[in-house]
Amino acid sequence: MKKKVEELLLVENIQLNHDNFKLVLQAPTKLPQMFPGQFVNLEIKKATEIFLRRPFSVLDVDYENNTFSLLVKILGRGSRVLTTYRAGDKISVIFPLGSRFTLPEEDDKVLLVGGGSGVAPMLFLAKICDLKPEKVHVIIGARSIEDHIDVASYKAHGNYYFTTEDGSLGEKGFVTHHPVFSEQLSSFDKVYTCGPDLMMKAVAKAAAEKLVFCEASLENMMACGFGVCLCCVEKTVDGNQCVCTDGPVFNINKLTW
Numbered sequence: 001m002k003k004k005v006e007e008l009l010l011v012e013n014i015q016l017n018h019d020n021f022k023l024v025l026q027a028p029t030k031l032p033q034m035f036p037g038q039f040v041n042l043e044i045k046k047a048t049e050i051f052l053r054r055p056f057s058v059l060d061v062d063y064e065n066n067t068f069s070l071l072v073k074i075l076g077r078g079s080r081v082l083t084t085y086r087a088g089d090k091i092s093v094i095f096p097l098g099s100r101f102t103l104p105e106e107d108d109k110v111l112l113v114g115g116g117s118g119v120a121p122m123l124f125l126a127k128i129c130d131l132k133p134e135k136v137h138v139i140i141g142a143r144s145i146e147d148h149i150d151v152a153s154y155k156a157h158g159n160y161y162f163t164t165e166d167g168s169l170g171e172k173g174f175v176t177h178h179p180v181f182s183e184q185l186s187s188f189d190k191v192y193t194c195g196p197d198l199m200m201k202a203v204a205k206a207a208a209e210k211l212v213f214c215e216a217s218l219e220n221m222m223a224c225g226f227g228v229c230l231c232c233v234e235k236t237v238d239g240n241q242c243v244c245t246d247g248p249v250f251n252i253n254k255l256t257w
């Protein structure tokens with residue numbers, strides 16, 4: 001798909017919890033179709049000392065209003081400054097970038113496992129995968145209740161389960177400790193995951209053991225976002241591949257985890 005570089009208008013910046021924000025951006029030209037797993041690369045001009053763009057997954061697309069949204073979790077200087085942008089600001093964006101998740105087939109039962117900054121593509125996939133809600137199961141993990149965002153508006157598209165490391169919401173422990181994962185994994189046709197490396201590796205290992213189809217969206221550090229700088233390479237069974245162009249979505253059988 002052809003990528004664009006455009007100055008997008010920030011229409012809304014909504015604070016979701018202490019360190020998560022939803023940014024809604026409007027494009028001056030008709031948006032191309034964008035899919036779960038794909039990402040955009042933003043220039044954060046207000047952080048004058050930061051020269052490299054920062055990648056963020058697409059959270060949702062509203063073709064009627066020609067907008068898409070991002071879920072920005074504050075991690076360092078760039079993401080922090082990005083959350084200070086206000087409606088009316090313009091942001092230079094390269095989009096859409098990267099590969100997408102394989103959409104499920106009509107009769108599939110799917111499990112989506114997200115954590116940290118990897119929640120966005122899971123929510124987007126659950127929303128547009130076009131399955132009956134009872135076939136869609138989403139586990140979201142975080143350290144504590146205050147690190148979770150409100151997913152009420154997504155609940156019409158699937159069943160949501162939560163884990164926290166301190167037990168303050170849902171099951172205590174990691175996403176893999178949730179009974180929907182630990183006891184029902186074999187019942188799923190497809191498993192998708194995005195989030196911290198350790199979380200994705202644990203999900204992938206369990207899915208591989210049960211021979212369940214599994215795709216992971218990697219969040220390796222990036223610079224250019226379109227295959228030129230080679231700073232995002234991941235070792236795969238086919239040799240080193242760029243996460244920004246060959247991924248970010250990989251079937252776990254391709255990875256050497």
Ligand SMILES: Cc1cc2nc3c(=O)[nH]c(=O)nc-3n(C[C@H](O)[C@H](O)[C@H](O)COP(=O)(O)OP(=O)(O)OC[C@H]3O[C@@H](n4cnc5c(N)ncnc54)[C@H](O)[C@@H]3O)c2cc1C
Pocket residue numbers: 039054055056057058070071072073074075076077078079080117118120121218219220221222248
């Ligand atoms: C394909 C892709 C999709 C992403 N989607 C989202 C998203 O939807 N929402 C979101 O909030 N974030 C997402 N991220 C992560 C986001 O790009 C980083 O949080 C951001 O680049 C950090 O920039 P910063 O200037 O705030 O932090 P920096 O000051 O650059 O870094 C702060 C700390 O975070 C670490 N870090 C920086 N980037 C990453 C990274 N990609 N993975 C792991 N550690 C990192 C650094 O090593 C450092 O320790 C995505 C990353 C990729 C590659």
Ligand code: FES
Pocket residue numbers: 221222223224225226227228229230231232233242243244245
């Ligand atoms: S980020 Fe430059 S090659 Fe992937």
